[in-house]
Amino acid sequence: MPLLYFWRGDNYHRDLDEGVAFHLNQSSQRLHEIERGDSVWAFTRNAGGRYVLAAELVVRAKTRNPAGYPYGPYRVWGDRERSRYFATDEGPDAELLIRGFDLSVGRGVLGHSFQGPGAVRKLSLADHRSLAAFARGLPLEARAHRVDEERLELVVARASPEVITETLYDLGSGMGDDRRRWIVREAVARSRAHVEALRRMYRGRCQLCAWESRTAHAVDVCEGHHLQWLSRGGGDALENMALLCPNHHRLVHALDAPLDFADLAFDLGDRRETLRINEHLRRAA
Numbered sequence: 001m002p003l004l005y006f007w008r009g010d011n012y013h014r015d016l017d018e019g020v021a022f023h024l025n026q027s028s029q030r031l032h033e034i035e036r037g038d039s040v041w042a043f044t045r046n047a048g049g050r051y052v053l054a055a056e057l058v059v060r061a062k063t064r065n066p067a068g069y070p071y072g073p074y075r076v077w078g079d080r081e082r083s084r085y086f087a088t089d090e091g092p093d094a095e096l097l098i099r100g101f102d103l104s105v106g107r108g109v110l111g112h113s114f115q116g117p118g119a120v121r122k123l124s125l126a127d128h129r130s131l132a133a134f135a136r137g138l139p140l141e142a143r144a145h146r147v148d149e150e151r152l153e154l155v156v157a158r159a160s161p162e163v164i165t166e167t168l169y170d171l172g173s174g175m176g177d178d179r180r181r182w183i184v185r186e187a188v189a190r191s192r193a194h195v196e197a198l199r200r201m202y203r204g205r206c207q208l209c210a211w212e213s214r215t216a217h218a219v220d221v222c223e224g225h226h227l228q229w230l231s232r233g234g235g236d237a238l239e240n241m242a243l244l245c246p247n248h249h250r251l252v253h254a255l256d257a258p259l260d261f262a263d264l265a266f267d268l269g270d271r272r273e274t275l276r277i278n279e280h281l282r283r284a285a
Contacts, residue, residue, distance in 0.1 A: 002128040003034050004103070004121045006114030007042040007054045012088070016143045021232040022080050023258075024057060025065065027072035028120045032062050040076060041123070041131050043094055051098065051110055052091035053135055055144075058082040060269070064262035064284035066239070073284055077258055077267075085144035086135070097134055101127045191236060195224035198243040198280075206245035207275045208266070223249050227259050238280055248273075 005024065015021070024031070024040060034040060036059055044054040057078030065073050095110055103121050105113035114121070123131070204220045205212040213221045225244045228234030242259070244252065251257070257266045261284040265274040275281070 001034055002038050002123040002125070002131075003031065003040045004098070004101070004123050004127075004131075005031075005040055005042045005119065006111050007044045008111075009044050009046065009088075012042075012044050012054050016085070016141065021228070022057060022078035022083050023075055024078075025069070025071035025075050026120055027074070028117060029074060030120045030122070031074040031076055033122075034059050034062070034076060036060060036062075039128060039131075040078075040120075041128075043098060044088055045111055046088040046091065048089070050091070050093040051095040052088050053086050053094050053131070053138060054088055055085045056083060056131075056135060061258055061260075061267045063258050063260035063267060066261045067282050067284055075258075080256065084135070085141040087139040087141045090139045092134075092138075094134060097130060101130075194236065194238055194241055195243075197238060198222075198224055198241060201279055202243050202277060205243070205277060206248055207242050207277050208244060208248045208273055210276050211245045221246060225249050225252060239282075242275065242281065 038059055040057045042055040043051055046052050059076045060079040061077040063075050065075055199220050204214045204222055206222050213219055222243050222245050224241045226234045227240050234240050252266055255268055257268050259266050263274060264278055264281060265272040
């Protein structure tokens with residue numbers, strides 16, 4: 001079941017500036033009625049006042065956010081190969097097309113109809129096909145160009161400011177200057193004390209498999225993983241971190257696996273792995 005969502009222009013551009021993460025948060029439970037592989041279409045109002053298509057997220061995962069999350073408890077994650085963000089300033093007016101759908105939006109301001117419980121609307125397959133045809137050939141947003149996110153996050157989490165800056169420009173286009181500056185600033189400010197606190201809390205053990213190196217080798221090698229990556233605007237705080245062994249850390253990054261706070265399990269696509277030990281992360285309410 002495809003969905004349609006109105007993305008406020010200021011929120012859309014803020015997400016672009018801070019780093020497109022190909023996910024969407026909502027307070028409406030309807031967001032989680034979508035199936036994997038279906039599309040969430042988003043439209044927005046651009047600087048010229050036109051209602052235009054903003055994005056198509058082809059859903060690969062659905063997760064719950066932690067209790068009290070400010071942008072709502074429900075989250076969907078778009079497939080990074082198949083999802084698209086559109087250049088809104090160049091897009092054609094989509095208002096007549098959207099008003100032609102059976103959405104009961106009324107004759108008032110279109111965006112006002114997508115508020116509260118009506119923020120997310122169900123689309124028929126025919127409406128989805130109409131949007132897909134309308135989007136064919138639309139210019140894409142340059143700031144949402146795919147970059148090597150796994151490499152970027154590993155560098156941000158471990159390297160010096162000089163190496164981070166060099167890597168950011170090596171990655172080329174697809175990243176705005178605001179995001180580059182934000183990443184450098186946050187990476188420099190990250191605290192190694194958080195990783196040490198997690199190692200003390202879990203006695204050096206991986207939260208997923210409980211493996212630890214202290215007994216056999218008298219060293220700590222488990223690493224702090226940022227659940228929302230630093231390179232995508234995630235905070236450097238314990239509530240955004242888990243302690244993972246190097247193998248699980250690499251696997252989670254390679255699969256871009258999100259943590260579902262409903263059951264504290266990483267969604268690995270073909271299966272889920274639940275945290276075996278946990279003392280600091282709160283489940284969804």
